[in-house]
Amino acid sequence: MALSSSSSFAIIALSLFLVLSSEPSSACTLHENFYHKICPKLFPIARSVVKSVVSKEPVLGAGLLRLFFHDCFVNGCDASILLDDTSTFTGEKTAGPNNGSVRGYEVIDEIKSRVDAVCPGVVSCADIVYVAARDSVVLLGGPNWDVKLGRRDSKTANKSHAENALPSFSSNLSILISKFKAQGLSAQDMVALSGGHTIGQARCPTFTARVYNDTNIDPSFAKAKQNLCPLTNTPTNFVANLDVTTPNYFDNGYFKNLLKKKGLLHSDQALFSGSSTDSLVRTYALNKRAFYHDFVNGMIRMGEIKPLLYPNGEIRENCRRVNYKPL
Template sequence: MGSFNSLDLLIIMIVATAFFGADGKLTPKHYSKTCPQALSIVEAEVAAAIENETRVGASLLRLHFHDCFVNGCDGSILLDDTANFVGEKTAAPNNNSVRGFEVVDHIKTKLEKACPGVVSCADILAIAARDSVVHLGGRSWKVRLGRRDSTTASRSLANTSIPAPTSNISRLISSFSAQGLSLKNLVALSGSHTIGLARCTSFRARIYNDTNTIDASFARSLQRNCPTSGNDDNLADLDLQTPTHFDNLYFKNLLKKKGLLHSDQALFNGTSVDSLVERYANNNEAFLKAFAKGMIKMGNISPLTGSQGEVRINCRKVN
């Protein structure tokens, strides 16, 4: 064997950087050798799921968000409760609210057939979130991969770390800041509410109590489907104009006091973030670009890498 020189070392470093990332963590090329078909499998399954039920695109995006805000992007939200384990699914922000688990199961089954034990559930959530946005008309981004799955979950952190729909602007800023996300990230990522639906329980207080910050006719139209009591699971579009298309009309609605959730309208209510809302309302491309950057940053919250955690065979339970 020949001598090992500086050129050999440089080549090894370049190859390592290509597949594992300069920081040894996440990189878009993580599965390029171990499961080259991973991205196309997820994309196809997400597309099929959205064609079957458009709402599931927003549900998959929300799963990634609710996962990352609790101990980082580690797939913990996917773990089922058992006799000896309490997970995050029954936490207040998730219980009877987060959905899309069956789609994740289906994607995982396909990936296990193609590349057994390779693609993590946490990475599936990250890829599916991106593909959902793209399929519904948003801008793409390169998903950084290489997350591993947690063997634990935290119901208590899920109850405190995920911003509630009743949050005011200071609470939202605090929640996002705790995750290392900026004011710009907060506003851009809130734009995910340009798609999807919310339950009556999430916006009831707003449509009856927020008289100064809600358009009166908008409130009345919602009250017909969401009475002061009962019908808790009745749904309303988060974006009343284009609820199945990923665009900036969410921000245009805020300018007209037609944000569905209290936490939505809090972004445009005479505070320091008003200018960002106005910018995204007036420039769809600026919003889509900022959203993509925000998703990359959010997806990098405290990932498990290397020998940390595991790659779950079944996303609902530890191996």
């Protein structure tokens, strides 16, 4: 029997509803399966690129983790940190906390190029930054977790916000807690996420004042760093490992070092200095699983800071600049 026009319309409408509702995420939410159907190759491509660079230069894994952190703290995780300067705004790359310390831009470019070759115009640079950070942690021996995706890319950057929002290597505990609280993150999140310093390096100017002036520091540790970084004519290019025991492996060595007063940065040792966060440091130093659990939760919460979702923002064609729209 032939269907009436009204019945046909109802079936079409129902079919359309089922197709849309079968998508893992709506346009206004983040979801772990956001690219499951529209770009399933994102994850193997990103993992392959990150694995290649990290196997050759493990410190780049720390750079990619830092890139994600420094992006999210400035107006949310929107890839604003990737934008180069333009005639209308100054980018965040030259902000004090980023200049010379954030690395991995070219890795994001490589992932974006390969992903767009199979899924053009689908995956945002902001999501790639998060996936690359997660993969860096995993490939260096750390915990794995499902990342929520669906972010879009910002159309501008904010250097002054980067200068003010990001914590400094010289920050004390109260400043660290307040900076993280401003992003909706707790003191526990702050301590756990600081554990990301179990990988990576820092330059002499960031820790010279600590090794000469701080009192909550192991004397032999301070002396060793003084020999490498003289107080006058301090070399700007010399780097030291943030974790003096297992610098290329994502473990809880960072917290074990703090118990021994061997935190490299003033902001590191501030977490264990007769303060409210001492108990957390002890817990993470003794229990790697507890650290991993809280680190993952912190990364998930940080990834949800002010998400830029459709119809806001865009999917950049080039992660270093906004899309060109001819008049």
